[in-house]
Amino acid sequence: MFSSVLIANRGEIARRVIRTARRMGIKAIAVYSDADQSLxxxxxxxxxxxxxxxxxxxSYLDSVLLIDVARKAGAAAVHPGYGFLAESAGFAQAVINAGLTWIGPDPSAIEQMGDKIRARNLMAAAGVPVAPGSAAPVADAEAAVEEASRIGYPVMVKAAAGGGGIGMSAAFDDDALRSAFDTARSRAERFFGSPEILLERYVPHARHVEVQILGLPDGRVIxxxxxxCSVQRRHQKVAEETPSPGVSASLRSRMLSAAVLAGEAVGYRGAGTVECLVDTETGDFMFLEMNTRLQVEHPVTEMVTGIDLVEQQFRIADGAAVSFAAESVSARGHAVELRVYAEDPRRFLPRPGRITRWQEPSGAGIRVDAGYVAGNTVTPYYDPLLAKLVVHGADRDESLARARVAVAGFGIDxxxxxxxxxxELLDCAEFVSGCYDTSLIARLRP
Incomplete structure (x- = not known):
């Protein structure tokens, strides 16, 4: 195993990676900007x-600087966390070219999955279900209207190179599509450096369900x-749980098999996530995208399987066997993750500021992955995620009950x-029933 790792990230995920590195005897090297020096x-x-x-x-997006720091600090490997450069094929290749171990999939897999159109086509060829959509970038608004007539309204307009729901919107007619297309293209160029847009059939009543995969050194994908991940505001996740209360045993089996096919199609190695939409009316599922990194919500999988996913990332990157029996993974109980943000709880707008009190809940089944403590300042430079409150129980009812107590006991001033x-979410009848979809928050906040 490599002896040291540079964590090319900040906050909660940097702290999370440090925890596993130190347990494994790997020297953890952090990087920080002006805003983060006291975290x-x-x-x-x-x-x-x-x-x-x-x-x-x-700072965190300067790949040349980060590799220079890694070399000077004597790092043997680089862990990118999530966000920033985690899904940059160029950064991954630069790390490898520098003679360092890249803790992530091969750059070719990152590149193939980073373009949503290319990914769709590749998944379709591999036999993974995809939604009706465009097989090539849509040139302009009028071409979009023509394409929508083939796909059928409503359609979702997306940045081909994007993520995080930025610029994404649904259109139900030609006029709305023209407007959505221009907005999406502008934001795609601004945020992702690429104006390419794709269209997909929009599923009004859908669940967002993803599968955690691991590509092993021996070539297998499990x-x-x-x-x-259906609890979302502005197409961005707020709460996650496993197992999904909206997925039957039969559907689960089909989704997991499709996710393995997806990973095999790109020779995937390491931790990744295959995201899908499930049509609640038909029960069909379809490929959405693949995230070629560790997900924010990975702790819920860790809680039910007992597997440290960061440890497996380290092992796989080093060519070592994983620490568990890959043929007999079983899940125990139910886990829920609630993302705690510094934001207005009604309009979900960022609210940076100095933290004067920080009191984490504790008790059976409760885990807090936090990036801050009392005295720290939440700045406007980065995503305002403060912590992830993760709760495990013997079943869903127990995990939700424990989550209510934990939320009440989480004190942040x-x-x-x-x-x-x-x-409010934990007391919402629709959420508690398990019969909810991606428009749940829109109904709670009309």
Whole structure:
């Protein structure tokens, strides 16, 4: 096993990777910007290196700088976390070219899955179900209207190179599509450096369900169960759970098999996620995208399987066997993750500020992956995720009951947080029933 790792990220995920690295005896090297110098991960790392200004372009997105820091610090490997450069094929290849171990899939897999159109076509060829949609970038608004007439309304307009729901919107007629197309293209170029747009059939009543996969050093791809990520605001996840209460045993089996096919189609190695939409009216599922990295919501899978996914990333990147019997993975109980943000709990707008009190809940089945403590300041430079509250129980009822107690016991003063929203969600009859879809928050916040 490599002896040291540079974590090319910040906050909660950097702290999470440090925890496993130190348990395994691997030296953890952190990087930090002006805004992050007082955060816990900086002090918990074995070594921390200042990398520049608070703006991501001058720090966490500077791949040349990060590789230079890794070399000078004597790092043998690089873990990208999620976000920033985690799904940059160019950064992955640069790490490899520098003679360092890249803790992630091969750059070719990142590149193939990073383009949604290319990914759709590849998955369809591999036998993975995909929604009706465009097989090539849509040239302009009028071409989009013509394509929509073939696909059938409503359609979803997406950035081909994008993620995080940025610029994504549904259109139900030609006029709405023209407007959505221009907006999506503008945002795609601004945020992702590519104006390419694709259209897909929009499923009005859908669940967002993803499958955790691991590509092993011996070439096999295995699935570690599914996560339901349907609680979303502005196409961005807020809460996740496993197993999905909306997935039958038969559907689960088909989805896991399709996810394995998806991983095999690109020779996948390491931890990845195959995201799908499930049509609640027909019971059909379809490929959405593949995230070629560790997901924010990976802890719920860890809670039900007992598998440390970061440890497996380290092992697979080093060519070693995983630490569990890949042929007999079983899930125990139910887990829920609630993302705690510094944001207005009604409109979900960021609310940065200094944290004057931080009191984490504790008890049976409760895990908190946090990026902050009292005295830290949440700045406007980065995503306002404060922590992930993860709760495990023997079944869904117990995990939700424990989650209610944990939310009530999570004390944060200073910036506004969305903890009041989570309290409301956990008492929402639709969520508690398990019969919800991606428009749940829209109904709670009309």
């Amino acid at each position: 816990p991960y900086v002090h918990e790392a074995d070594e921390a290196v200042y990398i520049g200004e608070s703006a991501p372009a001058q 699935a570690l169960g599914e996560r339901d 200073g910036p506004q947080t969305n903890l009041p929203f989570h309290a």
